[in-house]
Amino acid sequence: MAGLSTYIPDKATRRGTEKKKGARILKRYVFPFTLALIAFASIGSAGAQTSGKEGTAVAIFAGGCFWCMEPPFDKTEGVISTTSGYTGGTTANPSYEEVSAGGTGHIESVKIVYDPSKVSYEELLHVFWRNIDPFRKNAQFCDTGSQYSSAIFYLNEEQRELAERSKAELEDSDRFSQPIVTGIFAAAPFYPAEKYHQDYYTKNPNRYTFYRWSCGRDERLEQVWGDEAGGH
Template identity: 45%
Template sequence: MRLITIALWFGLALTSTATFSQSSDEKVATFAGGCFWCVEKAFEDVPGVREAVSGYAGGTEVDPSYEQVAGGQTSHTEAVQVYYDPSVVSYTGLLQAFWRMMDPTDLDGQFVDRGQQYRPAIFYHNEQQREIALREREKLREQNRYEDPVVVPVEPFTTFYRAEDYHQDYYKKSSVRYWIYTRNSGRFQFTEKVWGDDYDVDFRKFEDKPAMSDAEQPQASLDFSDYQKPADETLREQLTPLQYSVSQRGKTERAFNNEYWDEERAGIYVDIVSGEPLFSSADKFESGTGWPSFTKPIDDKFVVTKTDRSWFMTRTEVKSRYADSHLGHVFEDGPEPTGLRYCMNSAAMRFIPLDDMAEEGYSEYIDQVKD
């Protein structure tokens, strides 16, 4: 079995580091569903797929190595790009295959492989793929096959780095090790149980439907990639003195004397500056510290950590990715299932009640807020 945690993301436009070429009659799709050995093999079994290429996507570092990605040293995740003949299998057919090879309810990894470098995602290359992915995800939610909500993200494709040669077609090169790993991971047992008699289907029978009307459009994932943080003087005007000193200067508000430490309503906590989604009330717990505490972020892509050596100690600081707001610190003394305690400052966040989330543009996170 692989020793490092897993979680897949896909996406990203081909860069000069990708050595596999697309023929004129083919299309390309990018998916993430955990270990790329498993996802590559599963897609190469689909009729109409010429090749699936393992690689790294979703991060900002240039030309990452397997050791860096698997060790969680980059913002990339393992990914697979699929080259397929649309006259044989549609993008909808690929999505149907994708559902049957992964767990779309788990944002923290896939099966035995844990960590952001193995989180799942669908990365669309064009507007048609985005519409189809959103529509098929909504259909999957309506089937109620899973005990937990279907939350796999649908994100725009940007860059992709081909993995080292020894990872390509790993199931052929190291077949014994591959089968031992994938069977012990629980992947096949999970997907076969979830899909039952619907597990084995002809993926060529699924057609891409026409574009959705505005009324049919599911809400796309929030995109802060173009966000521009306001100037410091603007922030001083927009924020209260406490909000500014906490979020912009890394100060800490007083325990038991802040807005959300005892907040019990259902809702989402977002960055006070940018509105990035940070934490869900479903993951909030009473830590006894006097600050709002959570077991995990609601969406890993909006929360980053860094080493903090201030005050003659070493701690892990938590910040929002795009606004770069200081939120608090994370400690390893929290409850299950993560064992983590994200100890946050109320002044760095804004609380949006569940009933207001759709109106304010956070519909895609409603299922993660409901207990």
């Protein structure tokens, strides 16, 4: 048509346009995907860590709702920190919703970092036993499901032997008429629970107290352990 001209970009211009388009694709799709992979790897690595820093040791116990298992250990002299989390399953980096729904194989647990020069693993076992109902399978107090099982996860041969010995001593003590069903397993990767679960009893004291009471935890502990029952 008269008066109109057709613009045909040269090779340099086309290369520049293609480079910009490629950069947009990298920024929009490739970079986020790469960062996600890095983050996933970092979380998985952190979750798998079950050893403590030099001069400390780690213990992992499961006794039903992890909110209720932090306090007795936090009050134990020599304990440095407690972390609520999930372990024993096959799903990497599980969420609370996934674990609660079942199917991940994970159990709500607490990871305890402690100073072995101030508190022994045997003493931690003593605290653990007296804060659980060792007779309920796939449940603890008002919470039911395999994710609320009671268990000891040992990190080395010494812990395994001590855990098995403590269980055998309770079984042989003739104080109980029911079999103890608490499991003893080799430690698996431990995945910290969501931030809002950590130190729940200090962040939400009223809700925690109501939950613990409505669940009948302390009442049942007194039935099982009498004066030795763990506190809250």
